[in-house]
Amino acid sequence: MLRIEHLVKKFDEDFVVLDDIDLSVNKGEVVVILGPSGCGKSTLLRCINGLEDIQDGRVLLEGEEINPGGKGAEKSRVKIGMVFQSYDLFPHMSILDNVILAPMKVQKRNKEDVVKEAREMLERVGLASREESYPRQLSGGQKQRVAIARALVLDPEILLCDEATSALDPEITKGILALLQKINKEMGITIVVVTHQMEVVKQICQRVAFLSQGKVLAVGRPEKLFVWPQEREIRDFLREESDKLPETGVNLKLFFYGEGNQRPIVTQMSQELHTDFNICWAKLEDFREDVYGSLVLNMKQEDLERACAFLDSKDVTWEVIE
Numbered sequence: 001m002l003r004i005e006h007l008v009k010k011f012d013e014d015f016v017v018l019d020d021i022d023l024s025v026n027k028g029e030v031v032v033i034l035g036p037s038g039c040g041k042s043t044l045l046r047c048i049n050g051l052e053d054i055q056d057g058r059v060l061l062e063g064e065e066i067n068p069g070g071k072g073a074e075k076s077r078v079k080i081g082m083v084f085q086s087y088d089l090f091p092h093m094s095i096l097d098n099v100i101l102a103p104m105k106v107q108k109r110n111k112e113d114v115v116k117e118a119r120e121m122l123e124r125v126g127l128a129s130r131e132e133s134y135p136r137q138l139s140g141g142q143k144q145r146v147a148i149a150r151a152l153v154l155d156p157e158i159l160l161c162d163e164a165t166s167a168l169d170p171e172i173t174k175g176i177l178a179l180l181q182k183i184n185k186e187m188g189i190t191i192v193v194v195t196h197q198m199e200v201v202k203q204i205c206q207r208v209a210f211l212s213q214g215k216v217l218a219v220g221r222p223e224k225l226f227v228w229p230q231e232r233e234i235r236d237f238l239r240e241e242s243d244k245l246p247e248t249g250v251n252l253k254l255f256f257y258g259e260g261n262q263r264p265i266v267t268q269m270s271q272e273l274h275t276d277f278n279i280c281w282a283k284l285e286d287f288r289e290d291v292y293g294s295l296v297l298n299m300k301q302e303d304l305e306r307a308c309a310f311l312d313s314k315d316v317t318w319e320v321i322e
């Protein structure tokens with residue numbers, strides 16, 4: 001549905017913000033773009049939306065080019081809804097007026113129809129009773145919901161959400177993500193979410209693209225990326241355990257998934273190698289349906305080689321943590 005090919009964005013001659021980005025999004029998918037602050041996530045969304053000019057490459061929506069000035073630009077852009085992190089609501093207008101503004105001004109639609117649809121969307125996002133309120137009377141999570149309703153009322157095929165949840169507390173974040181999931185399932189809208197929060201990825205996405213310094217380092221199923229990211233940089237970004245680990249001996253991290261969770265690997269290893277380990281950190285991750293686990297063992301340097309050989313023989317993925 002959406003294809004980004006060799007996209008290059010520079011803010012000036014020697015400041016390359018996005019460097020040869022390739023990414024595809026299928027119809028009906030929820031894709032998360034994850035990465036550290038300043039890596040170019042918002043800029044990428046703005047390029048997709050045609051709000052930024054690009055220096056090379058193309059953005060295609062259903063096969064039509066939507067770069068600013070590109071042939072299909074105007075036609076395609078109406079299919080894209082955008083939720084900005086700052087919500088961008090007009091403070092002097094009621095919630096309902098905020099939601100109906102664009103369909104009336106940009107799409108020149110009849111007010112009665114737009115109001116009816118706006119009310120449906122406000123109901124969908126759980127704010128049916130607040131249409132008379134003003135933005136300042138709403139919480140951050142509620143404003144976020146209005147911003148989502150306002151994007152939906154334009155009837156987009158694809159919804160881009162920039163840091164849709166980063167300013168919100170974990171419970172409200174869950175609610176917003178559940179709402180996005182509902183929109184995806186019930187309305188069939190393709191969703192691209194930008195975030196630096198791993199929780200977002202775990203809860204909603206089918207695929208995640210990891211962006212770093214303007215490059216896509218990896219794309220894949222979230223569990224693949226989190227359980228065993230090949231790239232050191234992604235492992236470092238996602239690392240949670242490092243400051244709690246012992247400084248003596250060796251720390252070895254094991255990854256378990258699928259039936260790996262059920263096997264008594266650690267006790268077996270201890271018995272076979274006739275040695276003891278300390279379990280110094282462990283975590284189970286819930287990825288939508290599946291549970292994935294990781295575990296850090298501390299052991300003596302001299303046991304390391306045999307331990308790794310044992311784990312290899314059992315097909316367990318491991319990593320020595322420096």
Ligand SMILES: Nc1ncnc2c1ncn2[C@@H]1O[C@H](COP(=O)(O)OP(=O)(O)OP(=O)(O)O)[C@@H](O)[C@H]1O
Binds near residue numbers: 011035036038042196
């Ligand atoms: N209009 C602009 N002019 C010049 N530089 C810009 C402009 N907008 C963004 N940048 C720079 O481009 C880089 C990427 O910015 P961007 O906002 O895309 O990052 P981000 O990944 O969204 O970060 P965050 O997670 O903090 O929102 C940053 O170094 C930023 O300073």
Ligand SMILES: [Mg+2]
Binds near residue numbers: 041042043162163
């Ligand atoms: Mg940003």
